[in-house]
Amino acid sequence: MDWDVTSIDKLCTLKARIGWQGLTTGEYLPQGDYILITGTDFKDGYIDWKNCCYVSKWRYDQDTNIQIKEGDVLISKDGTIGKVAFLNSIPGPGTLNSGVFVVRPKQEDIVNQAYLSWIFKSIWFKSFIDQLTAGSTINHLYQKDFVKFQLVYPKDKSEQTHIATALSNIDALISELGKLIEKKRAIKQGAMQQLFTGKKRIKGFSEPWIETTLGDNILFLRTGLNPRIHFKLNTPDADCFYITVRELQGFDIIIGEQTDRINHSAVERIDERSKLKIGDVLFSGTGTIGQTALVKEKPHNWGIKEGIYAITPNCKSLDSSFLIYYLHTISAISLFSSMASGSTINSIPMAKLLEFPIKLPSLSEQSAIVSVLSSMDEEISSLEAKREKYFSIKQGMMQQLLTGKIRLID
Secondary structure, three states: OOEEEEEHHHHEEEEOOOHHHOOOHHHOEOOOOEEEEOHHHEEOOEEOHHHOEEEOHHHHHOOHHHOOOOOOEEEEOEOOOOOEEEOOOOOOOEEEOOOEEEEEEOOOOOOOHHHHHHHHOOHHHHHHHHHHHOOOOOOEOOHHHHOOOEEEEEOOHHHHHHHHHHHHHHHHHHHHHHHHHHHHHHHHHHHHHHHOOOOOOOOOOOOOOEEEEHHHHEEEEEEOEOHHHHOOOOOOOOOEEEEOHHHEEOOEEOOOOOOEEEOHHHHHHOOHHHOOOOOOEEEEOEOOOOOEEEOOOOOOOEEEEOOEEEEEEOOOOOOHHHHHHHHOOHHHHHHHHHHOEOOOOOEOOHHHHHOOEEEEOOHHHHHHHHHHHHHHHHHHHHHHHHHHHHHHHHHHHHHHHOOOOOOOOO
């Protein structure tokens, strides 16, 4: 087979800022001519240049070995170790802080730099990092350990280039989908700001909106139970789900392997009026404030955590889906921040939530607004599913191309 396996130090150099140079965070500048790359600037396999700080020319000139070049591969070696960034282009002169390695081929006619970056983005490098950190509190990647990594590569550099190009193309497609999703989200947020203030009305509606409070438009507001007082979590006979903020995701309650369980008897002890019902809106009023979800199925085996509010809207004046969207407007989020209090963990008292101001159109206009926003959500979800599909395809391509199981040769 015309592929080879060798340790990374045989083919590449590894350089980093040496400790005695003593670069401090006090020298990080908000603007300047010389970019400073840190481990926090890595994003999706590249550098988020907008996030970077700057350093003085004196610091930049200190070490020519770590002055960045187009085609460099960067690896984070402190904090979250093993993050990878490929410098396919650079906006200007820059250098590295002490938490980043730069990896360069010793001979550019042997190793394609883009191919090298894909090796470091692979499951094999992740596995290598996981083995180094297994069973320890290590948060540093030492060069003496890094050089043990085995690099698999085709000897024909043109094949490396074909592989890197194929993977980079699908990566670019995923990136473009990400940008489109963010654009659609911004459009939706703008639509929400217009629709929920009445500045923009849906055709056919002209009735004035009513300024009221949440408390005047709901039937029940209650919170969950504290397991330290009322029951134990995850006992052998626990057969019901215990809903926390982790499970609240927009309109959905996502039950997963990490979802805590409680005993059915604990759910049965909850007062009948306080039990969850289809159409209830769940709202996190403690810690991560403002997470929401809609109860869409009969929740006979669900209990909610203390600090999660269950809201039963009055169906004669308030639509559940309208309420969830309303709670996610910028003005509502800002108001939650001003309403929250607490010495260690912020929370919104039930009395304040009842006083939460809300402007309501007619039920029919509420439904029309929900329909517009739901259509936007469906489009965003479709794009997210498409991005996830391409991400899975990319993972499969990496498995096949970076091992030679599928060949890309002229």
